[in-house]
Each structure stands twice: as structure tokens, then as C-alpha cells.
Amino acid sequence: MQDATTLKDYRKQLREALENDFQRQALDKFAVAYRTSRANAFADIDAPELIAEIAAAKDASIDHLEELFEEFKRHAEAAGTKVHLAATAHEANEIIARIAKENDVKTIVKSKSMTAEETHLNHLLEAEGFEVTETDLGEWIIQLRHEGPSHMVMPAIHLSRYQVADLFSEVTHKQQDVDIQKLVKVARRELRPKFCQADMGISGANFCIAATGSIGLITNEGNARLTTTLPRVHVALAGIDKLVPTLHDALRIIRCLPKNATGQAITSYVTWITGAVPCETAKGGTKVKHVVFVDNGRLAMARDPEFKQVLRCIRCGACANVCPIYRVVGGHKYGHVYIGAIGLVATYFFHGREKAKNLVQNCLNCGACKAVCAAGIDLPTLIKEVHARIQDEEGHPLYSTAVGQVLKNRKLFHTMLKSARLLQKPVTGGTPYLRHLPMFLFKDQDFRALPAVADEAFRDKWERIKPRVADAKLKVALFSGCVQDFVYPEQMEAAVAVIASKQGVSMEYPMGQSCCGLPLQMMGEKQAGRELAAHNMNAIDAQDFDYIVTLCASCASYLKHGYKRLFADDPAMAYKAAQFAHRVIDFSSFVRDVLGITDESFTGPSKKVTYHAPCHLCRGLGVTEAPRALLGEAGLEYVPATEEDVCCGFGGTFSVKFPELSKELLGKKLANLKATGASAMATDCPGCIMQIRGGFEAEKTPFEVRHVAEYLAERLKRK
Amino acid sequence: MTTPNLVEKLTAKAGLVSATVRAVASMDEAMAYVADVCVGKEVCQILASGCDAPLSGTAEALCETKQEKIICAPEMPEEAMAALSAQCAERGVKLITSGMRSHLGGIDIGLTMAAAGIAETGTVVIRSTNEEVRLASMIAEIHIAVLPASAIVADSYALEPVMVDWMSRPDFTAFVTGPSRTADIERVLALGVHGPLELHILILEDK
Ligand code: SF4
Ligand code: SF4
Numbered sequence: 001m002q003d004a005t006t007l008k009d010y011r012k013q014l015r016e017a018l019e020n021d022f023q024r025q026a027l028d029k030f031a032v033a034y035r036t037s038r039a040n041a042f043a044d045i046d047a048p049e050l051i052a053e054i055a056a057a058k059d060a061s062i063d064h065l066e067e068l069f070e071e072f073k074r075h076a077e078a079a080g081t082k083v084h085l086a087a088t089a090h091e092a093n094e095i096i097a098r099i100a101k102e103n104d105v106k107t108i109v110k111s112k113s114m115t116a117e118e119t120h121l122n123h124l125l126e127a128e129g130f131e132v133t134e135t136d137l138g139e140w141i142i143q144l145r146h147e148g149p150s151h152m153v154m155p156a157i158h159l160s161r162y163q164v165a166d167l168f169s170e171v172t173h174k175q176q177d178v179d180i181q182k183l184v185k186v187a188r189r190e191l192r193p194k195f196c197q198a199d200m201g202i203s204g205a206n207f208c209i210a211a212t213g214s215i216g217l218i219t220n221e222g223n224a225r226l227t228t229t230l231p232r233v234h235v236a237l238a239g240i241d242k243l244v245p246t247l248h249d250a251l252r253i254i255r256c257l258p259k260n261a262t263g264q265a266i267t268s269y270v271t272w273i274t275g276a277v278p279c280e281t282a283k284g285g286t287k288v289k290h291v292v293f294v295d296n297g298r299l300a301m302a303r304d305p306e307f308k309q310v311l312r313c314i315r316c317g318a319c320a321n322v323c324p325i326y327r328v329v330g331g332h333k334y335g336h337v338y339i340g341a342i343g344l345v346a347t348y349f350f351h352g353r354e355k356a357k358n359l360v361q362n363c364l365n366c367g368a369c370k371a372v373c374a375a376g377i378d379l380p381t382l383i384k385e386v387h388a389r390i391q392d393e394e395g396h397p398l399y400s401t402a403v404g405q406v407l408k409n410r411k412l413f414h415t416m417l418k419s420a421r422l423l424q425k426p427v428t429g430g431t432p433y434l435r436h437l438p439m440f441l442f443k444d445q446d447f448r449a450l451p452a453v454a455d456e457a458f459r460d461k462w463e464r465i466k467p468r469v470a471d472a473k474l475k476v477a478l479f480s481g482c483v484q485d486f487v488y489p490e491q492m493e494a495a496v497a498v499i500a501s502k503q504g505v506s507m508e509y510p511m512g513q514s515c516c517g518l519p520l521q522m523m524g525e526k527q528a529g530r531e532l533a534a535h536n537m538n539a540i541d542a543q544d545f546d547y548i549v550t551l552c553a554s555c556a557s558y559l560k561h562g563y564k565r566l567f568a569d570d571p572a573m574a575y576k577a578a579q580f581a582h583r584v585i586d587f588s589s590f591v592r593d594v595l596g597i598t599d600e601s602f603t604g605p606s607k608k609v610t611y612h613a614p615c616h617l618c619r620g621l622g623v624t625e626a627p628r629a630l631l632g633e634a635g636l637e638y639v640p641a642t643e644e645d646v647c648c649g650f651g652g653t654f655s656v657k658f659p660e661l662s663k664e665l666l667g668k669k670l671a672n673l674k675a676t677g678a679s680a681m682a683t684d685c686p687g688c689i690m691q692i693r694g695g696f697e698a699e700k701t702p703f704e705v706r707h708v709a710e711y712l713a714e715r716l717k718r719k
Numbered sequence: 720m721t722t723p724n725l726v727e728k729l730t731a732k733a734g735l736v737s738a739t740v741r742a743v744a745s746m747d748e749a750m751a752y753v754a755d756v757c758v759g760k761e762v763c764q765i766l767a768s769g770c771d772a773p774l775s776g777t778a779e780a781l782c783e784t785k786q787e788k789i790i791c792a793p794e795m796p797e798e799a800m801a802a803l804s805a806q807c808a809e810r811g812v813k814l815i816t817s818g819m820r821s822h823l824g825g826i827d828i829g830l831t832m833a834a835a836g837i838a839e840t841g842t843v844v845i846r847s848t849n850e851e852v853r854l855a856s857m858i859a860e861i862h863i864a865v866l867p868a869s870a871i872v873a874d875s876y877a878l879e880p881v882m883v884d885w886m887s888r889p890d891f892t893a894f895v896t897g898p899s900r901t902a903d904i905e906r907v908l909a910l911g912v913h914g915p916l917e918l919h920i921l922i923l924e925d926k
Contacts, residue, residue, distance in 0.1 A: 156903055265839075271893050
């Protein structure tokens with residue numbers, strides 16, 4: 001449960017989390033195992049199609065939650081269930097406490113419910129004098145330790161068997177063996193009497209089926225079946241977003257949820273309960289049954305066009321499983337109650353700005369979460385959107401506003417970059433890196449060498465190097481992005497040489513172009529970002545070109561997907577953005593798929609080259625084959641690296657804000673690259689190059705890190 | 720109606736989640752199997768951690784309630800019950816059909832009739848609106864479900880119409896796929912957390 005009040009505090013907590021070796025290893029092992037088990041689980045199923053179906057069905061329900069509630073209530077009440085709707089978390093807790101009192105309840109058993117965590121139900125019930133026992137093994141463990149879950153599906157994943165054995169020894173007042181099988185049996189037997197004695201069982205609900213008034217519960221342990229069977233009162237607590245129209249909707253989600261959560265085809269138990277069922281110990285032999293729905297801001301969210309997709313979430317936890325940051329810091333520092341990418345978004349809505357404001361900045365925008373989300377939620381964009389909203393509400397930090405002002409003024413920005421070139425002279429020591437940085441400015445940044453600004457920007461070279469093409473069949477605009485323009489112009493030059501090797505392609509470099517605007521999005525400066533996007537679309541008149549080619553994966557994915565989103569509420573601009581986006585293409589795809597360059601164009605000795613897949617290329621644009629294939633065409637031996645598509649830790653401004661995390665992720669990346677046995681790496685993004693090359697440089701490992709374009713250019717056959 | 724394919728698939732998928740699957744030619748054979756399993760098992764398997772495992776006072780007290788071998792078969796068809804009572808009488812096993820609430824410390828075998836099987840996931844569908852069925856299939860150390868081969872369907876969607884009908888009145892239905900399991904401690908798989916340690920599926924061939 002992240003609760004830092006300032007970013008500085010939060011960073012301190014993160015550093016502590018990084019030192020938790022057990023957790024680090026456990027999450028590393030899990031991250032690797034999860035990939036395989038998820039892939040196996042979906043082997044016979046078209047996962048993207050299933051996810052799209054779930055998203056569409058959820059969207060349809062979200063528009064009708066109130067009607068679905070009425071329908072559910074009608075059917076459930078006909079079958080003997082009392083149905084409630086609580087406006088707030090507190091109200092939901094009070095309703096449940098009242099039901100307990102009315103039924104003379106003393107002891108309560110609970111099966112796992114994230115919604116009950118959201119409303120802090122146990123606090124209230126305990127304060128009112130009820131004895132509450134969590135019965136899911138992981139939940140019981142963390143309840144005994146007085147902590148929150150560190151994962152939505154595996155709440156105690158941060159703990160070792162030793163910690164659990166100590167805890168169980170304390171609870172049973174007997175020394176317990178450090179043997180997981182035995183510890184599980186200890187829990188079985190300690191919890192069984194709790195089930196037998198409990199007057200009331202509280203469960204969550206994975207689905208509430210409007211057409212029949214039924215609830216569906218999925219568990220592996222079977223504790224939900226006992227919780228809903230043994231006590232004479234059963235209360236199910238559910239967010240109103242758990243309403244689905246029909247059984248079919250629930251079955252569809254079950255096809256996906258366990259596979260996406262843990263790679264299981266299905267959980268051991270799926271329990272379907274309709275109405276009040278027989279219960280021997282209840283008065284009249286029939287269970288007292290209640291379903292409490294909680295709104296807690298959900299209905300308002302359902303009307304918010306941007307955020308309604310949050311309600312699609314089926315709480316599978318996958319967005320944490322694949323998140324590189326979750327993997328190194330664990331769930332207690334990567335969420336408040338809800339954990340992982342969805343936690344970064346949901347915290348703002350359910351637990352407020354204060355709890356969300358630091359958390360929400362801790363995202364690389366790597367898109368790994370979005371790529372696995374069971375409900376197809378665009379999590380990274382929503383995370384940035386929450387950040388922007390918080391800044392709009394709280395006031396933008398000075399530096400952020402200042403960067404916004406500079407970036408949207410191209411001339412000012414470029415003048416500053418050029419003067420940086422002069423100012424950096426004393427710190428480069430004649431190398432392409434900034435060597436002697438004033439440390440107060442760049443505290444914690446020394447884990448990678450930062451590159452110097454190039455002597456001459458690409459834009460200043462352009463007129464000299466521009467190929468003159470007489471009768472062009474294909475007209476291309478080059479978009480450089482700031483890094484390749486001012487830091488790595490050689491990558492642009494390489495691209496120009498490769499493209500020019502094909503006949504009939506004319507290239508333009510529209511001088512008015514500026515930063516793509518992604519850094520502003522990362523910083524929550526939405527308004528400045530819109531102005532910048534409009535500026536670029538004016539500078540490059542899309543109608544004049546067949547393609548807009550960029551070598552920067554981040555620029556490419558932002559130009560292609562981000563611009564349309566920025567102007568979603570402005571039809572004229574949205575049209576323009578669509579025209580623009582339509583023509584944007586990344587360098588590797590352009591060269592391979594459009595120009596069709598093959599091995600005939602290349603010559604030279606082979607060598608081993610490994611690859612780093614930039615987040616914004618492989619997930620942002622879905623381009624995976626072109627660059628690897630091109631390396632082969634160019635006669636290089638491509639050697640795959642482990643976790644090639646895991647983020648290098650750059651994340652633009654992320655690496656400046658959270659250097660300790662950036663460093664960890666970079667460390668993993670470098671280790672995986674070195675393990676290939678190659679000593680050269682290609683990629684498609686100057687940001688990744690800056691990070692990875694700088695990392696090797698800082699640890700003094702000789703390793704060539706270059707853009708795919710450079711590998712191709714140096715191997716072009718001379719004409 | 721059933722193709723051998725569905726039986727095969729269910730058998731394979733259930734096997735993947737540690738269920739034991741056997742084909743039986745008749746209800747008599749099924750009941751003999753149940754009695755065999757019961758006689759062959761230890762008196763109390765939750766004590767797999769060792770009867771001397773240290774427990775708190777209350778948990779230990781509950782263990783006292785389990786002294787003899789018990790099978791609970793709450794809603795089995797008559798032909799099955801006739802065969803099973805004969806087997807149990809002969810082999811000294813107590814057979815009950817109700818009163819599960821006085822055996823919450825544990826019974827040896829809970830025997831149920833599955834309403835359906837789902838091949839795709841190796842699942843048995845247990846209608847357990849009757850509380851005794853719910854408890855027998857959860858409290859037992861071994862849950863044995865008899866599944867008529869003809870009741871196996873390809874996937875859960877195929878059960879939709881019949882389930883919707885069940886759900887038109889108070890109902891408690893469970894999809895059961897393998898024994899109770901957890902991976903909550905260090906992601907290490909452990910079977911038998913709250914429910915059965917074993918699940919046996921007896922696929923009853925069609926006559
Ligand atoms: S975009 Fe990447 S860093 Fe951000 S939450 Fe998703 S997985 Fe984590
Ligand atoms: S946001 Fe998506 S991936 Fe994350 S828990 Fe929800 S459904 Fe699963």
C-alpha cells in the first residue's frame with residue numbers, strides 16, 4: 001500500500017523495495033514463468049479476438065449499468081436474495097455491518113474480494129466488534145501480518161516460506177516446519193473451525209448476471225464454496241461494474257481470466273449461486289442472502305468517455321505480471337489497493353488524488369500491460385491521462401510548465417539545443433559523452449553516460465546531403481525527432497543513404513518540424529502537447545507525401561496513435577491527424593515492406609548482432625519482423641536475446657525522474673544482451689540507443705549499439 | 720451423442736490438473752472403485768503433514784471428530800446406493816447420505832453424480848443446491864464424481880441453455896476442475912487447501 005506524501009518519499013520507499021532480495025527473485029521468476037504459461041494456456045485460442053469480444057461486451061454493459069442493476073435485483077429478489085446499492089465505500093461497509101447486527105452475527109469468514117479491500121471493509125467490521133477471518137490462504141497470511149495484498153491474484157507473493165512459517169508458529173503457538181505443503185495443511189486445519197463457527201460469510205463476486213440474478217465466483221482453494229455454504233448468512237460485495245447481462249458474458253470472461261491471470265485453463269472452482277439456497281443452520285432452513293453493490297464513483301466513470309474503459313477490468317492481475325516496474329519494486333509500492341497498471345489508474349478514482357499523485361508518475365509507457373490486458377484497456381494512455389488531470393487540478397509543477405513552454409516553441413527549443421552544444425564543451429572532454437556533469441543537476445544519473453549534442457544538427461546538414469531525384473515515384477517526408485536531429489544525426493544520414501539506394505524515392509526534411517510531443521504527454525502537459533502536434537502537422541503537410549518516415553520508434557508510435565487521440569474532440573483536427581497518422585511509418589517497415597530492399601543491396605562480412613525491440617515499435621506499432629529480417633538481408637547473423645521486448649528502462653523523462661528504477665531495468669537489459677555472446681546490438685529507437693549505449697559505456701563494456709539503419713547503410717553495395 | 724473425442728479430451732485435460740480419471744463400464748464397477756479407494760486410503764489424509772503436526776487447540780479438537788472411515792453419498796441414484804451399501808457393509812466403511820454438518824472435521828470420500836462434464840477444461844459440473852452435496856464434495860478428502868459419458872460437452876458455452884434453466888430458481892452449481900489447490904506461498908503448488916486433496920472422475924460408459 002503505497003502511501004508516500006511526496007515524490008521524494010516515494011522514491012525512498014522504492015529504493016527500499018529494490019533492496020528486498022527475496023521479493024526481487026520471486027517476482028523475476030514469476031515474470032519469466034508467466035510468459036510461458038500464458039502462451040501455453042492460450043495456445044488453442046485466439047487471444048486477441050477473445051479479448052476484443054470481452055472489451056466490446058463490457059463496453060455495452062457499462063452503458064447500461066443502472067438498467068442491469070434493476071434487472072439483477074428483480075431476478076435475485078424473486079429467488080430470495082436482498083439486493084442493495086451503496087453510493088460510497090463507507091455506505092457499503094455500513095450496510096454489511098447492519099446485516100451482521102440484524103442477524104445476530106458474531107464471527108465472519110471472508111473469501112477473497114478486491115472490492116472489500118477497496119472499501120476497507122474489515123476495518124469497519126472489526127471496529128464494530130465482529131471477528132473477521134480471511135480464508136483465502138494468501139489473504140489470511142496478509143491479514144495476520146496486518147498488510148495489504150501485493151498482487152491482486154497472489155496477495156502474499158512478496159513473502160517467503162520462512163516468513164509464513166514464523167507467522168504460523170506465532171498463530172498456533174507451536175513451532176511450524178518450513179515446508180510449504182505442511183504450512184498449507186496447517187492453514188487448512190486452522191481455518192476449518194473458523195468456517196464451522198462463522199455466522200456470516202462474505203464473498204466478492206466475479207460476475208453478477210442480470211438475466212438470472214446469479215453471482216459467479218472463481219477460486220482455486222474452494223474457500224468461496226465453504227464461505228458461501230457453512231455460515232447461515234451470506235453477503236456478496238461487488239462493484240456495480242461486475243454486472244453482466246447474461247451467463248454467456250460470464251462464461252466468456254472465464255475463458256480468459258484464469259489463463260491471463262496465472263496461465264491456468266480454468267480455476268479449480270467456479271461457483272454459481274442463484275438466490276437463497278438451503279442452509280441447515282439458518283432459520284427456516286434457507287440461507288439469509290444479500291448482494292451489496294458498491295458504486296464508489298463507478299457510475300460517474302461510466303459516463304466519462306475517456307475513463308469508462310477502466311470498468312472493463314476483470315481483475316486478472318496480468319497488467320502487474322508483465323510490468324517491468326512491478327517486477328522490481330513489488331505490489332506494495334506499485335499500487336494503493338489495486339495493483340499494477342490498473343492500480344495506477346484506479347487509485348485516483350477510488351482512493352483519491354493524494355494516494356495517486358506519486359504512483360501515477362511511475363510508468364515507463366512501455367505498453368507491456370496494454371498488450372496483455374484481458375479487457376483491452378489502453379492502460380498507459382489512461383495513466384498519463386490521470387497524471388495530466390492531477391496536474392490540472394493541483395497546478396503544474398514549474399519545471400513541467402517550463403518544458404511545455406519551451407517545447408512548443410520550436411525556435412526557442414532549437415536555439416537552446418544549439419547553445420547546449422557550446423556549453424557542453426568543457427564536459428565532454430572531446431568524447432561523444434557528457435563526462436563531467438555538474439553533479440547537483442544530474443544526481444543519480446551516472447548509471448549511464450549521457451551523450452553530447454552533435455557538432456552539427458541533421459537539419460543543418462540536410463541541404464548538403466539531400467539526394468536530388470529527378471522523377472520521383474514515391475515522395476517521402478523524413479521526421480527526425482529531437483534526439484536524431486541534434487544528438488545522433490548520423491542515424492538519419494544512414495537512413496537517407498539506405499532509402500536513396502532505391503531508385504525514384506524523393507526525400508524532404510520539412511524544416512518546421514519539432515519535437516513529436518511525447519515528452520509532454522509523459523509529463524502530463526496535455527495542452528502544450530496539442531499545440532505542438534498541431535504545429536508539426538502544419539510543418540509537414542501530409543497531403544504532399546506518400547509516407548512520413550521516422551527512425552524513432554517512440555515518435556512513430558506517438559505520431560501514428562497519439563495525435564488522433566489528442567484531437568478526439570475536434571473533428572476538423574481529428575481528420576487532419578488521421579490523414580497524417582495514416583502516412584506515418586517506421587524506418588524498418590518502410591525499407592522492407594515498401595521499398596522491398598533485399599540481400600541484393602548488401603555486401604560485407606557477417607557478424608553476430610543481437611536486437612533490442614523498442615516498446616513503441618513492437619507493441620506500439622506491432623512491428624516485430626521487419627527489423628530482424630533486415631539484419632538477415634544485410635548478411636548479419638541475428639542472435640536473439642532473452643526478454644528482447646522488455647523495456648530498457650529509458651521511458652524518456654521517466655529515467656530522469658526515477659533513476660534508481662531506470663538503472664535496474666537497464667542492468668537487466670545489458671545482462672541479457674551480453675548473454676547472447678554477440679558484441680553488437682541493433683535497435684530502432686534513438687532513446688533506447690542512448691540508454692543502452694550509455695549503460696555499456698558507464699560500465700566500460702565494449703559493445704556496439706547502433707540503429708538498424710546504420711547497420712544497413714555500412715553494408716550497402718557501392719554503386 | 721458423445722464422441723470418443725470428448726471423453727479423450729476431458730480425460731487429458733483433467734489429468735493436466737491432477738485429477739484421476741477412470742472409465743467404468745457400469746455403476747457397480749464405479750461403486751467397487753469407490754469402496755476400493757476408501758479402503759486403500761489412510762484414515763485421515765489431512766494429516767498428510769503428520770498426525771503429530773503441531774496445531775492450535777481448536778484445530779486439534781476438530782480432528783477428534785474423525786475416527787472411522789466415512790463415505791458420504793447424498794444424491795446418488797438408487798442403483799448406485801444399493802451397490803455401494805453392499806460394498807461398504809462388507810468392508811467396514813460407514814456410508815451416510817446426510818448429516819454432513821456433524822462431520823465437518825473431514826470425511827474420507829464425498830461421492831457425487833456430475834450433471835455434466837466440460838471436455839475443453841476437464842471440468843465436472845456438480846449441481847449442489849442440496850447442502851449435503853455441497854459439503855460432501857468440499858469436506859471430503861477425496862471427491863469422486865461419476866460422470867455419464869453422454870453428459871460430456873465440448874465447452875462451457877454448450878451448457879448455457881441448461882444452466883440458465885437451473886438458474887431460474889435458487890440454485891448452487893459448481894464447475895470443479897481438479898482438486899482444491901493453492902500457490903499462495905512462493906507460487907509452489909499445493910493440493911488440498913480447503914477442499915478435497917484428490918478428485919477422481921469416473922466416466923460411466925453409455926449403455
Ligand atoms: S506501461 Fe509499462 S511501466 Fe507503465 S504500467 Fe504498463 S507495463 Fe508498467
Ligand atoms: S486492467 Fe486488464 S490486465 Fe489489469 S487486471 Fe484489469 S483486466 Fe487484468
